[in-house]
Structure formats: structure tokens, C-alpha cells
Amino acid sequence: MQDVLVVGAGPAGLSLVAALVEAGLSVQGLALADPAHPWPNTYGIWVDELEDVGLEPFLEHRWKDCVVHVNSGPVPLHREYGLLDKDRLQTHWLSQAEQQRVCWHRGKAVQIEHWPTHTQVTTEAGEVLTARLVVDATGHQAALVRRPKSAELSFQAAYGIVGQFSLPPTDPQQMVLMDFRDDHLTPAQSQDPPTFLYAMDLGDGVYFVEETSLAHHPAIAMETLSQRLHQRLNYRGIEVKDVHHVERCLFPMNQPLPDFTQRVVGFGGAASMVHPASGYMVGALLRRGPTLAKAIATALSSSSTTSDQVANQAWQALWPADRVRKHYLYLFGLENLMAFDAPQLHQFFDAFFNLPTDDWAGFLADNLSLPEVVQAMVGLFGRAPNPVRWGLMRSVFSHGHLLGRTLMS
Numbered sequence: 001m002q003d004v005l006v007v008g009a010g011p012a013g014l015s016l017v018a019a020l021v022e023a024g025l026s027v028q029g030l031a032l033a034d035p036a037h038p039w040p041n042t043y044g045i046w047v048d049e050l051e052d053v054g055l056e057p058f059l060e061h062r063w064k065d066c067v068v069h070v071n072s073g074p075v076p077l078h079r080e081y082g083l084l085d086k087d088r089l090q091t092h093w094l095s096q097a098e099q100q101r102v103c104w105h106r107g108k109a110v111q112i113e114h115w116p117t118h119t120q121v122t123t124e125a126g127e128v129l130t131a132r133l134v135v136d137a138t139g140h141q142a143a144l145v146r147r148p149k150s151a152e153l154s155f156q157a158a159y160g161i162v163g164q165f166s167l168p169p170t171d172p173q174q175m176v177l178m179d180f181r182d183d184h185l186t187p188a189q190s191q192d193p194p195t196f197l198y199a200m201d202l203g204d205g206v207y208f209v210e211e212t213s214l215a216h217h218p219a220i221a222m223e224t225l226s227q228r229l230h231q232r233l234n235y236r237g238i239e240v241k242d243v244h245h246v247e248r249c250l251f252p253m254n255q256p257l258p259d260f261t262q263r264v265v266g267f268g269g270a271a272s273m274v275h276p277a278s279g280y281m282v283g284a285l286l287r288r289g290p291t292l293a294k295a296i297a298t299a300l301s302s303s304s305t306t307s308d309q310v311a312n313q314a315w316q317a318l319w320p321a322d323r324v325r326k327h328y329l330y331l332f333g334l335e336n337l338m339a340f341d342a343p344q345l346h347q348f349f350d351a352f353f354n355l356p357t358d359d360w361a362g363f364l365a366d367n368l369s370l371p372e373v374v375q376a377m378v379g380l381f382g383r384a385p386n387p388v389r390w391g392l393m394r395s396v397f398s399h400g401h402l403l404g405r406t407l408m409s
């Protein structure tokens with residue numbers, strides 16, 4: 001019997017398969033389609049996050065000139081950003097898997113059954129796959145992992161175009177993380193939930209421009225985002241000349257944490273690993289995958305460890321208590337961001353990206369300790385203008401339970 005069955009072949013599934021074989025485990029995979037089928041999304045990441053795990057050769061583009069625009073002016077970021085060469089990274093992970101003879105099955109996982117020594121997954125076509133441990137990496141709408149239902153899911157939504165334009169939408173060789181300027185909106189539109197432009201110069205006269213809603217419940221409609229993108233571009237006298245690709249992005253930012261007592265372990269979107277205050281996840285996959293794989297290898301190496309204990313140790317490695325506490329702090333941050341009006345958001349991001357780079361970078365990458373995150377937030381409070389401070393204090397009353405979970409989880 002194989003040690004681990006990984007269900008799903010997105011970035012979470014493939015990165016974990018690579019980490020598991022690296023940890024010496026025998027692995028099989030289950031995917032809806034050919035695991036080499038190209039991933040649909042564009043993945044951006046800070047270059048230092050890839051350098052930390054030795055994967056910076058898998059960048060297709062990198063930008064030194066990175067900026068946030070708020071109404072009071074540009075805020076330079078002093079941190080390098082990149083776009084993953086996702087096809088090459090996918091091929092790299094698949095070839096690592098192939099070298100260790102990982103067998104890929106095709107099918108849709110529909111049922112899971114636990115036995116004292118192993119777990120069985122049944123596909124829609126009736127194929128039964130067995131392993132000592134099953135990892136669900138089927139994305140934000142997890143197929144097997146149990147999570148409490150939330151009526152208040154907030155979604156990041158974005159509508160983007162890769163193409164050519166009559167005028168450059170960014171400065172040459174620039175990446176715009178967020179352009180919150182809203183001078184193109186009518187007074188009535190300015191009262192609607194704020195959206196920003198994410199944009200980058202891809203070279204050879206090609207740009208990626210994406211109108212993004214950081215988080216909102218319910219999700220902002222694609223038509224609204226598309227209309228806003230064109231309105232923004234038109235206002236700056238920019239026409240779309242040629243569309244190479246359209247990206248429609250929609251995923252939940254605040255999925256409840258999974259039940260950590262269950263026998264199936266999650267990874268990626270299925271394990272609620274999206275950073276609730278930013279929507280980024282790929283860096284977290286790269287950092288946390290090897291730790292999870294080692295914990296699984298250690299747990300499986302002991303013959304006296306029961307299957308329940310193996311799953312429990314895996315969940316603990318993925319979501320240790322300290323990380324759970326920080327997660328509630330980020331959820332508190334998300335609630336603040338969604339409660340701010342447009343002027344508060346501008347002031348907030350101006351203050352946030354003027355924090356020492358290590359502080360805002362560590363907050364976004366989730367690689368600060370809990371006391372360091374708290375210190376960065378206190379620094380932000382000290383630096384922020386009064387309207388932002390009032391907003392934060394109001395949130396302590398309305399969402400204090402999240403701070404309570406930070407202290408008590």
C-alpha cells in the first residue's frame with residue numbers, strides 16, 4: 001500500500017507531491033484531468049519568498065520597480081516582485097514525481113472511507129484508491145475535507161486583460177501592486193465598495209491589467225470589475241488594442257479553518273491556507289509543504305502510530321497553535337479592510353507600506369512570530385492618521401471576538 005494519496009493537481013497538490021517524495025514517501029495522485037494540463041491562473045509572488053526556497057529560477061518576469069498608488073501619491077515598495085513561470089514549475093514538480101514513480105489516476109474523488117490502518121477514496125467512476133493517509137488538495141471548494149459552513153464568505157474577485165494598449169498602462173518595467181486612485185469614478189461610484197488596479201509591464205509592448213476587489217461579501221460582479229477597468233483606462237486615455245488573454249479571478253478569503261480532528265488532511269485552498277488579508281497563497285505552499293511532508297514521514301515511520309495520530313500530527317504541523325492565532329489576527333485585519341471607506345483605505349495602505357519593509361513583508365508572507373505581527377500592527381496604529389485609528393478601534397468592538405481567538409486559541 002502507498003503511504004500517501006494526494007487528491008488534486010493544482011499548485012498545492014503538485015508542490016506537496018514533490019515534497020512528499022523528497023521526504024522519502026511513496027505517493028500516488030488523483031486528478032480530474034491530466035496533471036500536466038496547464039494551470040489557468042497567473043501567479044504573482046515576492047521574489048524573496050521564492051529565493052527562500054531556492055525556486056527563483058522559476059520566475060518568468062521580475063520587477064524591481066514596484067509601487068502602490070493612493071490618492072496622496074505613489075508609495076515605492078523597495079521589494080522585488082515576480083510572476084511564476086507556472087508551466088515550467090508544473091513540469092518541474094511532475095518530473096520530480098515521475099522520477100519517484102508516482103502513479104497518477106484520473107477521476108473525481110466523491111467519497112472517502114476510513115479504516116483502522118488505511119483510507120479509501122472512491123471516484124465518480126467507481127475506482128477505489130487506498131493509502132495510509134489521504135491529502136485533499138482539491139482547492140477552495142474542498143472535495144473531502146470537512147469545514148464549518150460560513151454564511152459570510154468574502155471573496156477576492158478580479159477581471160484582468162493581458163494585451164496591448166494604445167498607451168502604456170504602467171511606467172516601463174513597472175509592477176503596480178495596487179492603484180487605488182479613484183479620480184475616474186463618479187461621486188455615486190465612489191460610495192461603492194473600492195476596487196484597485198493590479199498591473200504590470202510584461203515586455204514587448206504587452207501589459208497585464210486587472211481590476212481587483214480585495215475582499216467583499218458578496219463577491220463584486222465580474223461585469224462591474226470589467227466596466228471599472230475600462231472606465232479607469234478610458235479616463236487615462238488608454239484604449240485596449242489587442243486582447244491576448246482574459247483572467248477572471250474569484251476565490252474566498254475567509255474560509256473557516258478545517259476540523260483538525262479529521263482523518264483526511266488538507267493542503268492549499270482545501271486547508272484554508274489563503275492569507276485572509278491579501279489573498280496570496282503560493283508562498284505559503286512552498287514554505288509549509290516541506291514541513292508538512294516531513295511531519296507525515298515521521299508519523300508514518302513509527303509502527304505504533306495510529307492512522308488518527310498520523311493525521312493529527314500532520315494537521316498540527318500545518319496549523320500549529322501559533323499560526324492559528326495569527327490567522328485570527330489576519331481575519332481581524334480583513335474585517336478592517338472591508339469596513340474602511342475609500343479615504344480610510346488610502347490612508348491605511350499609505351501607512352502600511354511605509355512600515356519597515358520587513359514588517360509589511362512579514363505580515364503578508366505570514367513569516368513573523370505572533371509578537372512580531374502584534375508589534376507591526378501597533379507600529380501601524382501609531383503611524384496611521386486618526387480616521388484609520390478610529391476605524392481600527394471600531395473594529396475592536398465589532399470584531400473583538402477574532403482578537404479573542406488570537407489570545408485564546
Ligand SMILES: Cc1cc2nc3c(=O)[nH]c(=O)nc-3n(C[C@H](O)[C@H](O)[C@H](O)COP(=O)(O)OP(=O)(O)OC[C@H]3O[C@@H](n4cnc5c(N)ncnc54)[C@H](O)[C@@H]3O)c2cc1C
Nearest residue numbers: 008010011012043044109138139143249268269280281282
Ligand atoms: C485567477 C486566480 C489568480 C490567483 N492569483 C494568485 C497569485 O497571483 N498569487 C497567489 O499566491 N495566489 C493566487 N491565487 C490564489 C490561490 O493561490 C489559487 O487559488 C491556487 O490556485 C489554489 O491552489 P490549490 O492547488 O489549492 O487549488 P486549485 O488551483 O484550485 O487546484 C485544485 C485541483 O484539484 C482538482 N480537483 C478539484 N476537485 C477534485 C475532485 N473531486 N477530485 C479530484 N481532483 C479534483 C482540480 O481539477 C485542480 O486541479 C489566485 C486565484 C485565482 C482564482
